[in-house]
Amino acid sequence: xxxxxxxxxxxxxxxxxxxxxxxxxxxxxxxxxxxxxxxxxxxxxxxxxxxxxxxxxxxxxxxxxxxxxxxxxxxxxxxxxxxxxxxxxxxxxxxxxxxxxxxxxxxxxxxxxxxxxxxxxxxxxxxxxxxxxxxxxxxxxxxxxxxxxxxxxxxxxxxxxxxxxxxxxxxxxxxxxxxxxxxxxxxxxxxxxxxxxxxxxxxxxxxxxxxxxxxxxxxxxxxxxxxxxxxxxxxxxxxxxxxxxxxxxxxxxxxxxxx
Ligand code: KIV
Numbered sequence: 001x002x003x004x005x006x007x008x009x010x011x012x013x014x015x016x017x018x019x020x021x022x023x024x025x026x027x028x029x030x031x032x033x034x035x036x037x038x039x040x041x042x043x044x045x046x047x048x049x050x051x052x053x054x055x056x057x058x059x060x061x062x063x064x065x066x067x068x069x070x071x072x073x074x075x076x077x078x079x080x081x082x083x084x085x086x087x088x089x090x091x092x093x094x095x096x097x098x099x100x101x102x103x104x105x106x107x108x109x110x111x112x113x114x115x116x117x118x119x120x121x122x123x124x125x126x127x128x129x130x131x132x133x134x135x136x137x138x139x140x141x142x143x144x145x146x147x148x149x150x151x152x153x154x155x156x157x158x159x160x161x162x163x164x165x166x167x168x169x170x171x172x173x174x175x176x177x178x179x180x181x182x183x184x185x186x187x188x189x190x191x192x193x194x195x196x197x198x199x200x201x202x203x204x205x206x207x208x209x210x211x212x213x214x215x216x217x218x219x220x221x222x223x224x225x226x227x228x229x230x231x232x233x234x235x236x237x238x239x240x241x242x243x244x245x246x247x248x249x250x251x252x253x254x255x256x257x258x259x
Pocket of ligand 1: 043045084139216
C-alpha cells in the first residue's frame with residue numbers, strides 16, 4: 001500500500017515511528033522500497049556530496065536533481081518520494097519556487113518537494129506552493145545550504161536560537177508543510193517542537209523524541225569517507241566493494257576469470 005501524506009500524519013497520532021532514508025539512483029531506491037521498509041524516500045541534495053563528489057550541497061543544479069529524482073521514482077512502488085529543491089532554486093521569488101517545484105513534480109513523478117529554512121519569506125513561499133497543491137516538507141535547525149553562515153555545528157543551543165527554530169517550525173506548519181526535518185538540534189528542543197505541531201517531525205541528529213528518523217543512505221552503508229557524528233554505519237560497503245574489485249582485478253590478471 002502506497003504511503004500518503006494522510007498516512008504519515010495519522011502515524012504521528014498513532015505514535016508509529018516514520019522511517020526515512022535518502023536515495024540518488026534506481027537500484028538504491030528499489031532496495032530501500034522493497035517490502036515497504038522505508039516510508040519516505042528523500043532525494044536529498046546531499047547527493048551533491050555523496051554521489052557527485054562536491055564539497056557542499058550548494059553546486060547541485062535543479063536539472064541534476066530532476067535527473068536523479070526521476071531515476072529514484074522509477075524504482076519506488078510504495079514509499080512517498082520527496083525531492084529537495086537545491087540552493088537558489090526557490091529563494092529568489094515565489095514564482096521561481098513555483099516554477100522549480102512544478103518542474104520536479106511534473107518531470108520526476110515525486111509527490112513532494114523539500115526546502116530549507118523557516119524565515120518568514122520561506123514560510124510565505126511554502127504557503128503559496130501548498131495553496132497551488134504542491135506538497136512541501138520543511139527543514140530547520142542545521143540547514144546545509146547555509147553552511148557558509150552556520151557551518152555544520154549543532155543549532156539551537158542557546159535560548160534565542162532554540163526559540164527561533166521553534167518559531168520557524170511553527171510558521172512552516174501554519175504555512176502548510178506536511179512534515180518537517182529537524183537537523184542537528186538538541187533532543188529536548190526536538191521534543192518541544194514535536195509536541196507542539198500536529199505534523200510529523202523527522203529527525204536527523206535531533207534525538208529520539210521525533211516522530212521519525214532520516215539518515216543519508218551512503219552513511220548507513222559505509223560508502224562515505226566520513227560521516228556526521230549523529231549518523232551510524234550498519235555495514236562497511238566501501239570495504240566490501242574494495243575487496244570485490246580487488247578480487248576481480250586479481251582474477252583477470254591471473255587469467256582465472258573468465259573460466
Ligand atoms: O539532503 C539530504 O540528504 C537531507 C537529509 C540529510 C535530511 O536533507
